[in-house]
Amino acid sequence: MENPRMVRQQVRKIIRVACDRCKGSGFLPGEIELNPIIEIPREEEHGDYSTNIAFLLAPKVRKSPQEIAKVLVENMDFAEICEKVEVAARGFMNFYVKDAVWRDTLKRMSDKGLDSMFPNVGEGKRVLIEFVSSNPTGPLHIGHGRGAAVGDVLANVLMKTGYTVVKEYYVNDAGKQIETLGQSTYARWRELEGDPIPFEEHFYQGDYVKDIAALLAERKSSIPPLRDEAVRFMAKFASDEVMHGIERDLADFGVIFDNYYRETKLYENGDVDETLKVLQGKDYAYEKDGALWFRTGLFERDEDRVLVKSDGEKTYFASDIAYHKNKLERDFDILIDIWGSDHHGYIPRLRASIEALGKNKESLKVLLIQFVTLLKDGKPVGMSTRSGQFTTLKEVLDEVGKNAARFFFLMRKSDAHLEFDLDLAKKTSNENPVYYVQYAHARIESIFRVAKDEGVSAASLRDADVGLLTLKDETMLIKGILNFFNVVEGSARSFEPHRITFYLLDLVGKFHSYYNKTRVIGDDRGVTLARLLLLDMLRQVIQSGLSILGVSAPERM
RNA sequence: GCGCCUGUAGCUCAAUUAGGAUAGAGCAACGGACUUCUAAUCCGUAGGUUCCGUGUUCGAGUCACGGCAGGCGCGCCA
Numbered sequence: 001m002e003n004p005r006m007v008r009q010q011v012r013k014i015i016r017v018a019c020d021r022c023k024g025s026g027f028l029p030g031e032i033e034l035n036p037i038i039e040i041p042r043e044e045e046h047g048d049y050s051t052n053i054a055f056l057l058a059p060k061v062r063k064s065p066q067e068i069a070k071v072l073v074e075n076m077d078f079a080e081i082c083e084k085v086e087v088a089a090r091g092f093m094n095f096y097v098k099d100a101v102w103r104d105t106l107k108r109m110s111d112k113g114l115d116s117m118f119p120n121v122g123e124g125k126r127v128l129i130e131f132v133s134s135n136p137t138g139p140l141h142i143g144h145g146r147g148a149a150v151g152d153v154l155a156n157v158l159m160k161t162g163y164t165v166v167k168e169y170y171v172n173d174a175g176k177q178i179e180t181l182g183q184s185t186y187a188r189w190r191e192l193e194g195d196p197i198p199f200e201e202h203f204y205q206g207d208y209v210k211d212i213a214a215l216l217a218e219r220k221s222s223i224p225p226l227r228d229e230a231v232r233f234m235a236k237f238a239s240d241e242v243m244h245g246i247e248r249d250l251a252d253f254g255v256i257f258d259n260y261y262r263e264t265k266l267y268e269n270g271d272v273d274e275t276l277k278v279l280q281g282k283d284y285a286y287e288k289d290g291a292l293w294f295r296t297g298l299f300e301r302d303e304d305r306v307l308v309k310s311d312g313e314k315t316y317f318a319s320d321i322a323y324h325k326n327k328l329e330r331d332f333d334i335l336i337d338i339w340g341s342d343h344h345g346y347i348p349r350l351r352a353s354i355e356a357l358g359k360n361k362e363s364l365k366v367l368l369i370q371f372v373t374l375l376k377d378g379k380p381v382g383m384s385t386r387s388g389q390f391t392t393l394k395e396v397l398d399e400v401g402k403n404a405a406r407f408f409f410l411m412r413k414s415d416a417h418l419e420f421d422l423d424l425a426k427k428t429s430n431e432n433p434v435y436y437v438q439y440a441h442a443r444i445e446s447i448f449r450v451a452k453d454e455g456v457s458a459a460s461l462r463d464a465d466v467g468l469l470t471l472k473d474e475t476m477l478i479k480g481i482l483n484f485f486n487v488v489e490g491s492a493r494s495f496e497p498h499r500i501t502f503y504l505l506d507l508v509g510k511f512h513s514y515y516n517k518t519r520v521i522g523d524d525r526g527v528t529l530a531r532l533l534l535l536d537m538l539r540q541v542i543q544s545g546l547s548i549l550g551v552s553a554p555e556r557m
Numbered sequence: 558g559c560g561c562c563u564g565u566a567g568c569u570c571a572a573u574u575a576g577g578a579u580a581g582a583g584c585a586a587c588g589g590a591c592u593u594c595u596a597a598u599c600c601g602u603a604g605g606u607u608c609c610g611u612g613u614u615c616g617a618g619u620c621a622c623g624g625c626a627g628g629c630g631c632g633c634c635a
Contacts (some may be wrong), residue, residue, distance in 0.1 A: 052577065061622045092576065178635060291633050309633040316635045344561055415562065431584065435597050447594045490573065516599040
C-alpha cells in the first residue's frame with residue numbers, strides 16, 4: 001500500500017466486488033447502486049474499518065441485514081489485505097486489516113518521505129485566506145490572536161494538501177474610525193503641549209494613543225499648524241504607527257502575511273466606483289431617500305443595504321464588495337474570510353453581492369471565530385477596545401509565549417467559545433497540554449541521542465525489518481502515525497485546523513504509554529532498529545504536526 | 558419580535574468523510590509505578606437521564622419540530 005488512504009480504497013473495492021458477485025448470482029438485484037460508508041469504528045474490537053452496507057441494502061431486497069452481511073462476506077476476496085472480515089450481531093461488517101499491511105505502509109513512508117503521503121485535496125486550486133484584518137486604530141487583542149492562529153494554521157493545512165495559498169490582511173485605513181483616531185491623538189498631543197482640549201467619550205482611551213502623541217511631540221516641526229490638517233496628519237501617522245505595532249505582534253506570534261491590502265487603494269484605483277457602476281448597471285442598486293441601496297433581498301433573505309449614504313459618503317459595505325470583486329479577479333478559486341462571530345449578520349449581504357457580480361457565491365467561505373474569555377486566577381478578565389481595558393495579544397504572548405498561545409487557541413473548534421486559562425498556559429507542568437506533546441518529541445530525540453552513542457546511525461534504519469514490530473502497542477502506534485494523513489485531509493476538507501491539535505494529543509498519549517512499558521534500545525539489534533524506525537516516523541509526524549500549528553518541537557526539555 | 562451559534566462527567570472539551578455498535582479524553586479526587594532510552598511520564602479506581610419534550614428509523618449526542626438557558630447579531634457604524 002502506498003499510503004493509508006489506499007487501504008480504505010481497497011476495502012471499498014473488496015465490498016464492490018462482493019456486491020457484483022452477488023448480483024451475478026441473483027442474490028442482489030442488478031440495478032442497485034449504493035455508496036456505503038466505510039468508517040473507522042470507535043471500538044477497537046470492531047476492527048480497522050466497518051461498513052453499514054447491509055443496513056442500506058436490507059429494505060431494498062427485503063432481507064435481514066445479518067443475512068445480507070453473511071452472504072456478502074461469503075462472496076468476498078479479502079485475504080490480500082485483511083486477516084478476517086466478521087459480521088457483527090446487528091449486521092455491521094468489520095474488516096480486520098493485516099498488521100503486515102500497516103507495517104509495510106510505515107516502511108514505505110520511511111522510504112519515500114512524509115511529503116509523498118499527504119493527499120492532494122486542493123489539486124492546485126488557488127485560495128485566498130483573509131484574516132485578522134483588524135482596524136489600525138488600536139493594538140491586537142486576544143480575540144484577534146485566535147483569528148490569527150486559526151487563519152495561519154488553516155493556511156498551513158491547505159498548503160500541505162495541494163492548495164496554493166495566499167494570506168492577506170485587509171487594512172481598513174479609510175473612514176471614520178481612522179478620523180477618530182486622529183482626533184484622539186490630537187487631543188492627547190494638546191495635553192502634552194500644555195494646551196488641553198476636551199477628550200471626548202468616543203475617542204480611543206488606550207495608553208497607546210498617548211505614546212503616539214508623545215512620539216509626535218518630539219517631531220513638533222512636522223505637524224501642520226491648522227487643526228483640521230493636524231488631525232488628518234495625525235490620523236495617518238497614528239494608524240501607520242499602530243499598523244507597525246500590529247505587524248510586530250503578528251511576527252512575534254509567528255504569523256507572516258503575504259499581502260497587506262489597503263482599503264484606500266480600492267478608492268484610489270477606482271475599484272469602488274467601478275463596482276457601484278456595475279451594480280447600478282444591472283439594476284441591483286437603486287436610489288431612495290437620497291442614498292444608494294443594494295438589493296440584497298434579491299439574492300438572500302436579508303434587507304436591502306446602503307452603499308452610498310445620503311451625505312455622499314460610501315459605506316464600508318461598498319468598499320468591501322469592491323474588495324471581494326478584486327479578490328475574485330485575482331483568480332482565486334476559493335475565498336476564505338475569517339471574522340469575529342459578532343459579524344455573522346454580515347454574511348448574507350456579502351454573499352448576495354458576490355452573486356450580483358455574476359460570481360459563484362459558494363466560492364466564499366466565512367469562518368466565524370467565537371470570543372475568547374481570558375481567565376486569570378480562575379476569574380474572567382473583561383475587555384473593551386474603547387475603554388482601553390482590553391488584554392492585548394502582546395500581553396498574552398509576553399506572559400505565556402508563542403507556543404502555548406497558538407496551541408491553546410487551537411484546542412477548540414473556532415465557532416465555540418474559548419476559555420483561555422492564563423495560569424494553565426503558563427504552567428511548566430503536566431497539566432499543560434502543550435508540554436505533553438513537546439515532551440514526547442524531546443523524549444524521542446533523547447532516545448536517538450543514546451542510540452547514536454551506541455553506534456546506530458540514521459542510515460542503518462534503512463535496513464530495519466518492520467516485521468519485528470509485533471507488539472500490540474506498536475501496531476496501534478503505527479496506525480496512529482498513518483492516521484495523521486487522514487486527519488490532515490479531514491482538516492483541509494472541513495476547514496477545521498483544530499483537528500490537528502486533538503490528533504497530536506491523542507497520538508503522543510499512545511507514545512507515552514508505549515515508552516513506559518517498552519525499552520527501545522536493547523540487546524537485540526534487529527528489534528532496536530525496527531523500533532527506532534517506528535520512532536523516527538513518529539518523530540517526523542509530531543514535527544510535521546507541530547510545524548503546521550506553528551509550535552516548536554524542542555530536542556530537550 | 559426575527560436570525561445565527563452554543564448546551565455532553567464537578568471543571569474544560571471530544572465524538573472522524575453530516576445518523577452507527579457499550580458516548581470518550583484532560584484537569585480536579587482517590588490508590589499505585591523512577592537502580593532503566595527524560596516521572597513535564599505511566600498504570601488503576603470513581604465519575605452520565607448528552608438541557609427538556611415530541612417525532613423521523615433497523616439505529617439519534619448527531620436529523621426535524623416545539624420549548625428552556627447562555628452568547629452574538631438585526632445602523633445611511635466599521
